[in-house]
Amino acid sequence: MVAAECLTLTAAGLYCSAGDFYIDPLRPVPHALITHGHSDHARPGHSKVLATPETLAIMAIRCGPAFAKSTQALAYGETLKLGDAEVSFHPAGHILGSAQILISLNGKRIVVSGDYKRQADPTCSPFEPVRCDCFITEATFGLPVFRHPDPSAETGKLLASLQIFPERCHIVGAYALGKAQRLLALIRSAGYDRPIFLHNSLAELTRYYAGTGLAFGELRPLIATELPKLGGEIVLCPPMALESLALRGDAEPRKVFASGWMRVRARARQRGIELPLVISDHADWDDLCRSIIDSGCHELLVTHGESDALVYWAQQRGMAASPLHLMGYGQEDIEGQGEERIGTAAEGSP
Amino acid sequence: MNRFAALLDKLSFEPSRNAKVRLLVDYFKSTPDPDRGFALAALTGALSFRHAKPKLIKTLIAERVDPYLFDLSYDYVGDLSETVALLWPRVERSAEQESISLATVVQSLMGASSVEQPHLLAGLLDGLDETGRWALLKLITGAMRIGVSARVAKQAVAEFGDRPAHEIEDLWHALSPPYLELFAWLEGRAGKPETDNPAPFRSAMLAHALDEADCERMPLEDFRAEWKWDGIRVQASVGQTPEGRKIVNLFSRTGEDISSAFPDIVEALAQEPLASFAIDGELLILRDGRTQPFGVLQQRLNRKLVSAKLLTDYPAHIRAYDILALDGEDLRPLPFDERRRVLESFIAAAKTARLDLSPLVKAANWNELAAARRDPAAAGAGIDADAIEGIMLKRADSAYLPGRPKGFWFKWKRDPATVDAVLMYAQRGHGKRSSLYSDYTFGVWRNRGDAEALVPVGKAYFGFTDAELRELDLYVRNHTVDRFGPVREIAHGKNAGLVLEIAFEGVNRSTRHKSGLAMRFPRISRIRWDKPAHEADRIETLEAMLKT
Known part of the structure; x- marks a missing residue:
């Protein structure tokens, strides 16, 4: 097995002894390679961090400038020798700076996908398939019921709702890093040009995204006490804030949520979402399958998410496939109940 | 599409x-x-x-x-x-x-x-x-479960045509899909469709729960008091086709036709000589002149087949408390007192013993009424007291208005320590119940923003018979909308859900529960198969008990 020769699963996470580094480790380690800036993958406290320049900048924003003792940036496509191994980062299309990590060792190639998607997203570089012997894929939406629709049709629903309920404030829950900015871009490209009100916790990351050359139109800070005056406006907030903002009843807000989980009605109803938008930064079932085929791998390991169906699908195609039980992923932004969090929470308790 | x-x-x-x-x-x-x-x-x-x-x-x-x-x-x-x-x-x-x-x-x-x-x-x-x-x-x-009742749909039709909702309800039974004449009339392109249904349903008038604090501001002489019977609310509508054929329809309070479940009532009403009338009353089981409690009536509900034995063992009656139409005349605009006079002479002239009059409860003041509510047997109900769950108060001068208008009808339930809650989640039991869903989490309505939502208030796992447990288990399996490990979420909402009457020994404050309160010793006192979920109680009912 290719993976077994190169990688070991430790309590801290996936470890490559040939290069003496960890990938997205769960606890502080001497040398960490980080796929992207979401907090279940990018944790503070490592001695040395290697990541794309964008991921390093995002980590500095989220964890403070002292998130690691030292950092090293590696742009997409550049190669770095670490011990006997060679590593390079390739666009994953998940969020700004997100990367798949290719490890080459003894003529074998292993790709750790991190989180990825294949849908178009103007806020980050598109996914690039990387040929490999062993593909280690995420499976957040690893069930054939998950097929993400065209995201512009979903934002179209939001704008249509504003037409039907012009006096009601539309509060849109969107994960602070990546989803919020993609949503802004989608709403603007649909021709909506009114100011959009941003919850405070989205401000700094959105500013960083704008600094990379993205135009989000007029954004205004949300002052919660002024919510009753925002009838007919769009407010963007992290999922965690959705409930408390919506409880300010006098504004009669409409609860909107942008997430791949909104594909399943019960998931939306559990949270009392009135307008679910199926917009995800993860690959859906078809794109997971397509990406596995594109990688040309003969060995597949499936990490966090719904691994059973994907492992079964790959085995049916003659691949050596098995689940890789990494604990701790899919817990992105526990305090904010980000996209991945809902799935696990919903399974755990009524 | x-x-x-x-x-x-x-x-x-x-x-x-x-x-x-x-x-x-x-x-x-x-x-x-x-x-x-x-x-x-x-x-x-x-x-x-x-x-x-x-x-x-x-x-x-x-x-x-x-x-x-x-x-x-x-x-x-x-x-x-x-x-x-x-x-x-x-x-x-x-x-x-x-x-x-x-x-x-x-x-x-x-x-x-x-x-x-x-x-x-x-x-x-x-x-x-x-x-x-x-x-x-x-x-x-046919399993829509999208939280839209027929009532809401008809309300929308009424608003679309800018007509009162009861006008649509009254017309409804004369119409059939795809309702071309209805839309033509509502858009002013045609006249009002002819109601050729000789025995239509008329929207029921519903009561609000009495807030005892309001009693002082309500002069009792403005109201008439009746027993609140513990049966099911029905409307018996009788009419004749142009060919002279008698039509008898028995409706639930939501307008559902339940005639086929009560052939004994239908047959009795068909014998009445009057060509047309509509009675609002309570369906009850009477044995040897004694009104039976709800538990007995329950044996006749939800039966696919009505056997001869069932008819003999559970004879159905209607205790009338209002009359909505008589001989082609709509009596609903009349004040309560006038309708009551018509009703009394109608019942007096009725041939069938399956129809009787719900008596007025005499009380000179609120204290006397409260005493009657506490002890109906001593206040004139006698042997029927077991089938009484409280007092109804109706304004003497009120017309019969569809829906639940404020300020006219009040219900004053006898036992304050029960609440009607909606089944929300179920879990399998243990031991001999391990294969059955026997642990039930239930909730009551609470305002959330401008909408009402159910909030869980407790959990009960006894109070029902083994036969009822099997019925509940089947209900759970047929109405599961989601699963969380061992817990099943049961369809619950305005238009879907099973109402459980929960008996309990008081309410405590609790920070552990989302509702902020915990019920003491909750148990299922009965299963309200007949009650729509949106009529379950509200959180305020329980909160009011915290104060005492």
Whole structure:
């Protein structure tokens, strides 16, 4: 097995002894390679961090400038020798700076996908398939019921709702890093040009995204006490804030949520979402399958998410496939109940 | 079909009744005949597709999706229609398929034989997108569960045509899908449709719970008091066709026709010499002149077959407390006192013993009334006291108004330590109950923003018989909308859900519960198969008990 020769699963996470580094480790380690800036993958406290320049900048924003003792940036496509191994980062299309990590060792190639998607997203570089012997894929939406629709049709629903309920404030829950900015871009490209009100916790990351050359139109800070005056406006907030903002009843807000989980009605109803938008930064079932085929791998390991169906699908195609039980992923932004969090929470308790 | 699917989709996520009505009005305005009429029929339960059973749907999906992947998906999604809608393979669709009308879908499915059905349904599913497939499967299986009652749909029709809601209700039984004449009238293109139903349902007048703090401001002499009978509210509507044939319809308070369950009542009323009348009253079981408690009546409810033995052992009666029409005259605009006089002479002249009069409760002041409520037996109810659950108060000068108008009718329940709650979650029990869902979490209504939502208030796992447990277990299995490990979520909402009457020994404050309170010793005192979920109690009822 290719993976077994190169990688070991430790309590801290996936470890490559040939290069003496960890990938997205769960606890502080001497040398960490980080796929992207979401907090279940990018944790503070490592001695040395290697990541794309964008991921390093995002980590500095989220964890403070002292998130690691030292950092090293590696742009997409550049190669770095670490011990006997060679590593390079390739666009994953998940969020700004997100990367798949290719490890080459003894003529074998292993790709750790991190989180990825294949849908178009103007806020980050598109996914690039990387040929490999062993593909280690995420499976957040690893069930054939998950097929993400065209995201512009979903934002179209939001704008249509504003037409039907012009006096009601539309509060849109969107994960602070990546989803919020993609949503802004989608709403603007649909021709909506009114100011959009941003919850405070989205401000700094959105500013960083704008600094990379993205135009989000007029954004205004949300002052919660002024919510009753925002009838007919769009407010963007992290999922965690959705409930408390919506409880300010006098504004009669409409609860909107942008997430791949909104594909399943019960998931939306559990949270009392009135307008679910199926917009995800993860690959859906078809794109997971397509990406596995594109990688040309003969060995597949499936990490966090719904691994059973994907492992079964790959085995049916003659691949050596098995689940890789990494604990701790899919817990992105526990305090904010980000996209991945809902799935696990919903399974755990009524 | 796409418009209808989009409507169902929006309705299913909309918690506010007003907003639902608005979405419906918008749909009626923007959708042509006959599609809007078929949509209205779907929402009021007027369509049925007898060949389209879950088994057929499972067969179709098994031909298209790997069974293991289907099982994983179904387990995750928890709803057959939704799972199939999401899993159905994408095929190339023609513009014609995509723009198929609801009317075409309904008419072709209704016209197809059971042999043609699979091919036809598969073709329709091929032609629709996910929302369309979901809506189609919901439509044909008849299990919409999107929180829109027939009442809300009719309310929307009324608002669409700017008519009072009861006018639509009164007309309803004379209409049939796709309601062309109804829409023509509402749009001013034709006259009002003729009501040729000789025995229609008239919207029931409902009561508010009495807030005892308000008693002081309510002069008792303005009101008439009656016993609140512990049976089921019914409306007996009798009329004659132009050919002189007698029609007897027995309706529940929501207008559901329950005549077939009570042939004894129907037969008795048909013998009455008067050509037409409509009585509002309580359906009760009487044995040897004694009114039986609700538990006895329950034996006659939910029976598919009404056996001769059932009719003999559980003889049904109507205790009348209002008269809505007599000999072609609508009495509803009359004040209560005048209707009461008509009712009294009507009952006095009635031939059948299955119809009697609900007596007025005499009380000179609130103290006397409170005493009657505490001890109905001593206040004139005698041996019937077990079948009384409180006092009704009705304004002497009030007309009979449809719906639940404020300030006219009040119910003052006898036992304050029960609450009507809605079943929300169920879990399997342990030991000998390990295979049955016997632990029930229930909730009451609470305002959330401008909408009402159920909030869990407690859990009960006893109070029912073994037979009732099996019924509850079956209910749980048939109404599961989601699973969380061992816990099943049961369909609950304004238009779906099972009401449980919970008896308990008081309420404590609790920070551990979302509702902020905990009930002491809650148990299921009875299962209210007859009560719509939206009529369950509100959190304020329990909160009021905290103070005492």
